[in-house]
Each structure stands twice: as C-alpha cells, then as structure tokens.
Amino acid sequence: MTRAVVFAYHDVGCRCLEVLLAASVEVPLVVTHEDARGENIWFGSVAKLARSRGLDVAAPDDPNAPEFVAKVKSRRPDFLFSFYYRSMLGRPLLATAPRGALNMHGSLLPKYRGRAPVNWAVLHGETRTGATLHEMVEKPDAGRIVDQEAVPIAPDDLAVDVFGKVTGAAERVLARSLPRLVDGSAELRAQDLSKGSYFGGRKPEDGRIDWRAPAKRVHDLVRAVAPPYPGAFAELEGKRLRLLRTRLLPGRGPARLSALVHAEGGRCLIACSDGGSLELLELELDGERLSAQEFANRIGTRGVAVL
Numbered sequence: 001m002t003r004a005v006v007f008a009y010h011d012v013g014c015r016c017l018e019v020l021l022a023a024s025v026e027v028p029l030v031v032t033h034e035d036a037r038g039e040n041i042w043f044g045s046v047a048k049l050a051r052s053r054g055l056d057v058a059a060p061d062d063p064n065a066p067e068f069v070a071k072v073k074s075r076r077p078d079f080l081f082s083f084y085y086r087s088m089l090g091r092p093l094l095a096t097a098p099r100g101a102l103n104m105h106g107s108l109l110p111k112y113r114g115r116a117p118v119n120w121a122v123l124h125g126e127t128r129t130g131a132t133l134h135e136m137v138e139k140p141d142a143g144r145i146v147d148q149e150a151v152p153i154a155p156d157d158l159a160v161d162v163f164g165k166v167t168g169a170a171e172r173v174l175a176r177s178l179p180r181l182v183d184g185s186a187e188l189r190a191q192d193l194s195k196g197s198y199f200g201g202r203k204p205e206d207g208r209i210d211w212r213a214p215a216k217r218v219h220d221l222v223r224a225v226a227p228p229y230p231g232a233f234a235e236l237e238g239k240r241l242r243l244l245r246t247r248l249l250p251g252r253g254p255a256r257l258s259a260l261v262h263a264e265g266g267r268c269l270i271a272c273s274d275g276g277s278l279e280l281l282e283l284e285l286d287g288e289r290l291s292a293q294e295f296a297n298r299i300g301t302r303g304v305a306v307l
Helices: 010-022 046-052 066-074 117-123 159-183 215-225 292-299
Strands: 003-008 026-031 079-083 101-105 128-135 145-152 232-236 239-249 259-264 267-271 277-285 288-291 304-306
Touching (some): 010 046, 010 079, 010 159, 026 066, 101 159, 117 128, 128 159, 145 159, 215 232, 215 239, 215 277, 232 304, 259 292, 267 292, 288 292
Parallel strands (some): 079 101
Antiparallel strands (some): 101 128, 259 304, 267 277, 277 288
16 A cells, blocks of 8 residues: 655645545655644644544654654655645655655746745736646755646636635646556656746735736735735725725726725725726725725715825
C-alpha cells in the first residue's frame, strides 16, 4: 500500500486529504497548523477531519526541526504531500519521501508563485486561474508540474468565490494524477519560470484604496480582499469606510482628482480618477454594516469625498 505523510491546512487541505483516503492511500501522519489567534477562521479544519478518521495529527512550530524530520522519516512515507500548508519544507524533510514530495498550488504555475495566489490573480484582473500539482524543491513553487486545471474568474467574482473554484480544481487534479503517481507513470514537465512572477503575502493595510487608480483597479482590489478577507477601505469624514462589494459601471466621465461618493435614486455611486464610476453594493462605516440604501439615506443629496 502507498504511504504518504500529508502537510495540510484550509479547505484545499481537507478536500485533498479526502481524495487520498478515498484512494486507499495510507496516511500515517497529518501535519497541520494550530489556528492563529485572532485570524478569521472561515475554512475547514484539517485537524478535525484527520482526527475523525483516526489519523495521527501533529502541529509543530517548526516542521524542519531535526527531531520532527526524524519523526516524519520514521513513518516511512513513499510520498509527502503539501496542501495549502503554510510553511516551506526544507531539503532534509523532502528527502524523507523516496517517491517524491508534491505540493498543490492555487494558480496556473508558473504564474503567481508564492503567497495568496488567488487574491493576487483577482487583484490583477485576471480572467482565469487554477490549481497546479507540482514537485516540491527548495525554491518555492518552482518544481516540475504533474498536472494543472484552469478555472474562470468572472468580472464580479470575489476572491472567496474564486477560491471555491480553485478548491474544486485542486481536488480533481489530485484525483486524476494520483493513479499515475502511484504506478510510476506520471510524466512531469519543467516550469519556465520566466513566464511568471513570485508574489509575497498580503496584510490588512494592503487593502487601503488608492484613489489615483482607475475605477477597474479599485473594483478589482475590492473583489480581491472582500470578506472573509480584511476588506478594501478608505476614510470618509474621519470614519473608516470599508467597501465590501462593488459594481463597475459602464462609461466614462471627465477625469477627477479625488473620489466623490453620492446618492442617486437610492443607489450609492463613487466617481474615480479616470472618470469611471463604481456602484457601492455592500459597505461598512465605522464598523457598522450598511445597505446601499441606508448609506444613501445618510449622505442625502450631498457629495462626500473619500480619502
């Protein structure tokens, strides 16, 4: 029987672990993370799933510590799999699996290597992304590709919507790749790293809106960081305004130097620097969730500048 030690977290971790178990892969150890204090935990728990299946679970502070590498080696894995595990696995750990160490990444590699690939793809206005199963090497997301699958990004999709599509693609990629990995017939292909870029992690402050940007760029930022992520924000009359969902309106007016929010027939509209406009569909002012109609009632007929 094929044995695999699994490093996993998040929804992709849960779904891919289920694929391995359904294929009768023996999983002697599941390595995951303790949920970070203060983080919005909106996704499934790998630890809970693994324990419900009677699997041994570990959540080390440092998976590359020599004593933990020895623990993994003692489980005699044929493969290591990493499914949205948040730490890089070093060479000694990768070497514990004689048949290969493989990672599931949330983009169409070599594009969007690194952190938060779904959020970056939405932020950049991409029309598709996907999931890629690839060989782990010391350089992040740079190993040979086993298989990948594309998913579409619709113009108004939020990052969480796209993440759901990517999770489904990850599950399918693993399910169809696994038989070839197990019987040794999988053909891996090298990446051309010149056709993609590496991206770092994102922080809540990265959601601050730059009103010098065109309307589509603001719309894409809102989509990329909308809840359950921290959200795009600006300042309105000394209060924090979070834009949770917007619609990009057709047409262009004269370019403006600053953004201006106004109500029109119960709708909330905001003019952007390129003359484009957004409709505010969901928002939050100073921590209070407001409908567009409620916000329109508050500002009345006046135009209000946002910073």
